[in-house]
Amino acid sequence: MLSSSRRVEEGPGRRPLSAKRQRFMELRERGWSIQAAAREVGVSRTAGNNWVRGYKTYRAGQVTGFVPALERLVVREIGSGDLFQDERIEIADLQLQGLSVREIGRRVGRAASTVSRELRRNASAGGYGPFDAHRLATARRARDHGCRIDTHDVLRSVVAELLGQRWSPQQISRHLRRRYPQDRSMWLCHESIYKAIYRPGSPLLRPSPLAPLHRSPLRTGRDHRRAQQRQDRRRPRFQQPMLTIHQRPFPPADRSQVGHWEGDLIIGKEQRSAIGTLVERQTRLVRLLHLPQRDGDTLHKVMAARLSDLPPGLLRSITWDQGTEMARHLAISESLGAPVYFCDSHSPWQRGTNENTNGLLRDYFPKGIDLNGFSAEHLLAVENELNQRPRMVLDDRSPAELFQALLASQNPSMLRR
Structure with missing residues (x-):
C-alpha cells in the first residue's frame, strides 16, 4: 500500500481538527461552557478540557512533554464588563457616522466611559478597527499575572517548609493567617497552594525526609487533579467468640469520652x-506498632508494651476489625484491662478515625512496598510528626498537645468536639 508523502502537522493545530478547534474557541468566547462547546462541535468533554487546560x-509510561492549553486565557468566558466583538463592530460603525461618544454608548448599551476607554486604548495609527481592537483586548486579558507564591520569597519558603512536613494546603492556609495576622501579603488560600503544586515543573513537587518515596507533598500523592478513587477493604470474618461493636456502650459517632482507641x-x-496502628478517638493521637511478624502473639506483645504507660482513664477500650491478627484478643483484654470490640465485616466507617489515620500514614508507607524495611525508630519519628500536626477538627491544635494535657491531669477531663 502506498502511503501519502504529505505530512500532517502534529500538536494542537493539526489539520483534521483545526475547524473544530476554531469553532470551539468561538463558542468559548461567546460564553459557552466547556461541556456545551465540546458537544456542539462534536468532540468529547475530555478533548475540550485538554484544549482549555x-x-x-x-x-x-513516562511523561515526555506537556501540550499547553489552546489559547487558554483567550477562550475563557468573557465577563459582563468586557466588550464582545459584535459590540466593537457596532462602535466602529457608529464612530464612522460621526456620532458622539455618549450617543455611541447609549446605542450600544454601554457607559460613555467604556466607549471612550475602548477608543483610546485599542485604536491604532490608522484609526479604530474592531477586529484589531478585539485582538488587542484579548491579548491584554490573556496576560499572565503570576501567582504571589512565585514573587514572594518568604511566603514560598514557608509554604515549602510546611509541605515538607506533610501539612495539607488547608492547614498551611489557616496557619499563615494565625502566624501573620497583620501581614496580608503572607496570606494564601488553599486553592492557590494546590495550583502551585499542580503546575508542570513545580518546585514544590519534592519528597520529604521522612517520606522519600513520595514525590508529591500531598497525602494523595498526586501531581495533577483527578477524581478520587477508593478501594473497599476486605477482611476475613473473625471466628472466635468476641465482643461486637454493637455491645460497646456508645455509638461510632460519639467521641465525648476520652480513652477509647481504634486499631x-x-x-x-x-x-x-x-x-x-492505634489512634485515640477523641484526640486523634497515633501510636504505631512495629511488628516483626504478623501474628497474634507478636501483636499481643507489642500492643501491651506500647499501651502499658497509659492510666486507666486513657485506656478504656480498643476497637478492631475482624482480622486474624487479633486471635489473642482475650489475652490483650486481660493484659491491658480494656475490652476489645470488633466491627462488622466490610464496615470501615465503624472505625472512621482509624481509617482516616491509615490514609495519612500511607504518605509514609505506600502500598506495595515491604514494611519490614522500616525500623522502630523510623516508625516513632513518623508517629511524632503526625501527632505534632494541627488538626482542623481539634480547632487547629495538635493531638500531642491535647494528649499531654490529659496525661498531666490526675483526672482526665472530657474534651468536646
Whole structure:
C-alpha cells in the first residue's frame, strides 16, 4: 500500500481538527461552557478540557512533554464588563457616522466611559478597527499575572517548609493567617497552594525526609487533579467468640469520652509485612506498632508494651476489625484491662478515625512496598510528626498537645468536639 508523502502537522493545530478547534474557541468566547462547546462541535468533554487546560504526553509510561492549553486565557468566558466583538463592530460603525461618544454608548448599551476607554486604548495609527481592537483586548486579558507564591520569597519558603512536613494546603492556609495576622501579603488560600503544586515543573513537587518515596507533598500523592478513587477493604470474618461493636456502650459517632482507641494493620507487599496502628478517638493521637511478624502473639506483645504507660482513664477500650491478627484478643483484654470490640465485616466507617489515620500514614508507607524495611525508630519519628500536626477538627491544635494535657491531669477531663 502506498502511503501519502504529505505530512500532517502534529500538536494542537493539526489539520483534521483545526475547524473544530476554531469553532470551539468561538463558542468559548461567546460564553459557552466547556461541556456545551465540546458537544456542539462534536468532540468529547475530555478533548475540550485538554484544549482549555493542556495535557501531558506519555511514551512507554513516562511523561515526555506537556501540550499547553489552546489559547487558554483567550477562550475563557468573557465577563459582563468586557466588550464582545459584535459590540466593537457596532462602535466602529457608529464612530464612522460621526456620532458622539455618549450617543455611541447609549446605542450600544454601554457607559460613555467604556466607549471612550475602548477608543483610546485599542485604536491604532490608522484609526479604530474592531477586529484589531478585539485582538488587542484579548491579548491584554490573556496576560499572565503570576501567582504571589512565585514573587514572594518568604511566603514560598514557608509554604515549602510546611509541605515538607506533610501539612495539607488547608492547614498551611489557616496557619499563615494565625502566624501573620497583620501581614496580608503572607496570606494564601488553599486553592492557590494546590495550583502551585499542580503546575508542570513545580518546585514544590519534592519528597520529604521522612517520606522519600513520595514525590508529591500531598497525602494523595498526586501531581495533577483527578477524581478520587477508593478501594473497599476486605477482611476475613473473625471466628472466635468476641465482643461486637454493637455491645460497646456508645455509638461510632460519639467521641465525648476520652480513652477509647481504634486499631488496624496497614499491610505491605504481598501481605508479608505489616505495621500496627492505634489512634485515640477523641484526640486523634497515633501510636504505631512495629511488628516483626504478623501474628497474634507478636501483636499481643507489642500492643501491651506500647499501651502499658497509659492510666486507666486513657485506656478504656480498643476497637478492631475482624482480622486474624487479633486471635489473642482475650489475652490483650486481660493484659491491658480494656475490652476489645470488633466491627462488622466490610464496615470501615465503624472505625472512621482509624481509617482516616491509615490514609495519612500511607504518605509514609505506600502500598506495595515491604514494611519490614522500616525500623522502630523510623516508625516513632513518623508517629511524632503526625501527632505534632494541627488538626482542623481539634480547632487547629495538635493531638500531642491535647494528649499531654490529659496525661498531666490526675483526672482526665472530657474534651468536646
